[in-house]
């Protein structure tokens with residue numbers, strides 16, 4: 212095992228600290244991230260561009276922790292957001308709104324207003340109706356808004372269907388064949404300026420081929436739009452580069468960026484800046500979820516290790532049947548048995564891993580690896596469980612960057628009926 216999480220003797224360490232020492236102070240379940248791994252991954256994307264004009268816009272949805280955003284803002288990162296909440300987090304963490312692109316199929320008027328007011332760089336627009344709404348909103352604010360058309364290139368990304376986004380029948384983006392007509396219609400929209408094209412075809416892609424297919428279509432469209440007088444400034448290839456959960460061998464950031472830059476050059480479009488929106492590939496391998504074995508239990512057909520982290524803490528196994536490596540924080544000598552590692556949540560889908568070979572006893576700590584992306588960010592209070600704390604390790608020190616929540620947070624903003632003011636006030640009619 213290599214990277215920021217590695218064994219020294221029998222114990223799993225993160226950077227220069229034994230995990231068991233952190234857990235003694237914060238308890239389990241908890242997420243633990245490595246600062247150096249996060250920064251190293253971001254820099255690998257950034258430096259891969261050399262002198263070429265570019266921006267790495269971290270996809271906030273992968274992990275919106277203020278501490279993670281703050282680290283990346285400190286490196287000069289841009290951000291890809293999909294909601295007002297994400298933009299507010301970026302601002303709170305010190306991110307520069309002029310480096311923000313706003314994706315997502317369902318932007319509300321309120322979200323548009325907030326983002327325009329904050330002065331974000333660009334809206335990645337996903338439909339004609341959204342374009343018209345954005346024009347009206349910008350006009351009302353007397354603003355001029357930069358727009359990129361998110362096109363759907365109809366490419367099979369060869370990933371889990373729930374994270375495929377660039378196929379014809381997906382809800383994302385504008386069908387690529389319609390883009391020239393919509394771009395032409397934009398010439399009549401006085402408050403919008405078409406500056407770019409973007410696509411995002413899916414997540415956890417482990418080969419370059421689908422990226423190449425999609426990007427080739429975007430480049431062809433860019434040439435077509437230029438020929439009809441549109442002054443494009445950038446292309447945005449989206450995110451999606453995969454990580455290693457088990458035995459995948461995804462391309463390195465340098466290989467990925469080299470290929471995109473080479474394709475730009477082949478088409479004579481090197482004057483366009485390139486934006487990318489990686490999420491998982493920056494934060495995925497930089498985080499783990501640590502959990503305690505509460506009970507070992509056998510039924511005739513199998514053994515269960517019942518742990519104190521569940522699908523509300525890490526949804527990916529239940530949602531996508533995703534595989535995460537599960538390892539002991541302290542290795543024991545002795546024979547291994549086969550366990551289904553399951554959580555305490557009242558669902559049969561509540562598992563972290565099935566059929567795992569482990570030598571464990573009740574009370575042992577387990578680490579669920581590659582949990583930095585879409586782990587904490589997909590967490591919920593289901594079964595009225597508290598969100599786990601988050602720890603950021605930097606060399607031989609750590610900070611609790613999200614404290615273990617108090618039980619009162621479970622019902623914040625709620626009240627029983629009749630308590631204080633009534634919950635629902637009738638809307639006033641007319642006027």
Ligand SMILES: Cc1ncc(COP(=O)(O)O)c(C=O)c1O
Pocket residue numbers: 270272273291314315376411413414415449450451452488489490491492584
């Ligand atoms: C528009 C957009 N950009 C970027 C990303 C980040 O993808 P990944 O984390 O796979 O890099 C996503 C993920 O869904 C997305 O929808």
